[in-house]
Amino acid sequence: MYLTVRGLSEALDVSEATILKWVRQRGLPARHVGGQYRFNRSELLEWTTANGVKAPAGLFDHLEDEDEPSPGLAEALEQGGIFYNLRDTCRESALRTMVEVLPLPDGLDREMLLHLYLARESAASTGVGDGIALPHVRNPIVLHVSRPMASLCFLERPVDFGALDGKPVYVLFAVISPTTRGHLQLLARLAHAIHDAEFRKTVMAQAPAEAILREARRVDGSIAARGKKPA
Numbered sequence: 001m002y003l004t005v006r007g008l009s010e011a012l013d014v015s016e017a018t019i020l021k022w023v024r025q026r027g028l029p030a031r032h033v034g035g036q037y038r039f040n041r042s043e044l045l046e047w048t049t050a051n052g053v054k055a056p057a058g059l060f061d062h063l064e065d066e067d068e069p070s071p072g073l074a075e076a077l078e079q080g081g082i083f084y085n086l087r088d089t090c091r092e093s094a095l096r097t098m099v100e101v102l103p104l105p106d107g108l109d110r111e112m113l114l115h116l117y118l119a120r121e122s123a124a125s126t127g128v129g130d131g132i133a134l135p136h137v138r139n140p141i142v143l144h145v146s147r148p149m150a151s152l153c154f155l156e157r158p159v160d161f162g163a164l165d166g167k168p169v170y171v172l173f174a175v176i177s178p179t180t181r182g183h184l185q186l187l188a189r190l191a192h193a194i195h196d197a198e199f200r201k202t203v204m205a206q207a208p209a210e211a212i213l214r215e216a217r218r219v220d221g222s223i224a225a226r227g228k229k230p231a
Contacts (some may be wrong), residue, residue: 002031002038012048012055026051027124045184046136049191052128052164071147072220073189074213079103080151080174082209087156091169092118095135098153098172105145113137127163130204134190136175136183148177148186154206171203193219 009016020037022028029043048055071079083101088094099114116137120126127133151174158168173190177183193199199215 002033002040003044004039005037008039008044012053045188045191049128049134049187050124050126054195055191071149071186072216072223073150073186073193074216074220076148076150076186076189077152077213077216079147080149080176082152082212084154084206085156086153088159091121091159091161094155094159094169094172095121098135098151098174101153102151102174102176103149104176108144121161125162125164127161127165127167127169128194129163129165129167130200131158131167131169132171132173132194132200132203133161133163133169134173134175134187136187145176145178148175148179148182150175150186150190152203152212189220189223192223196222 003011005016005019009019012019019028023030023037028039028047030037030039032038044055047053081101081103083098086094086097086101088097095117096114099110099117102110102113104110104113117135120135120137125133126135151172153172153174155170155172158170161169163169175183175186175190177186193216196215196219199219202212202215
């Protein structure tokens with residue numbers, strides 16, 4: 001489950017010095033074990049996704065998979081919904097508008113959820129480049145939903161999310177899950193899809209919902225055909 005500095009540098013194809021720099025300057029999660037850094041694959045998945053670092057699929061092949069499998073990306077999007085032309089003026093208003101349209105259970109405190117999203121953004125931007133962000137919270141267990149879901153929201157105009165590439169964001173993929181494991185699995189599927197050229201092109205063009213879902217099903221099919229799970 002844990003990787004050394006050398007193992008992670010080889011997996012990400014960067015120098016060991018870069019790994020150590022990321023730990024000090026970019027919040028790469030690391031633990032001291034026997035005086036050396038060790039990296040947990042589950043924590044790496046969230047960090048690489050949120051920081052726009054492309055990681056090989058095999059890096060996450062060994063996450064737990066004994067329990068109920070997570071839904072495919074298409075199913076998660078169907079459950080979470082696709083929304084267009086959300087009005088915004090800044091990052092906070094964009095997240096507030098997003099939270100207002102999420103199909104959440106009755107009784108779930110949307111204001112609390114908004115504060116969780118804002119707290120996550122203050123720790124590190126969820127902008128992953130090219131105008132896309134993946135807002136999510138670090139503690140999905142507090143969200144009492146029955147299944148992991150993903151909502152895709154298109155903003156009326158781009159806003160600054162502090163993304164590493166400096167580009168304003170107009171595409172939000174909101175990830176909500178009742179468990180940490182489901183949260184990581186869905187993030188992994190989204191990370192895979194965002195690196196798929198056709199899926200990314202369709203999303204960035206703000207194509208109709210059915211076209212986006214069709215591409216999501218294709219991505220799910222490609223994952224299944226390879227016999228690999230992204231989480």
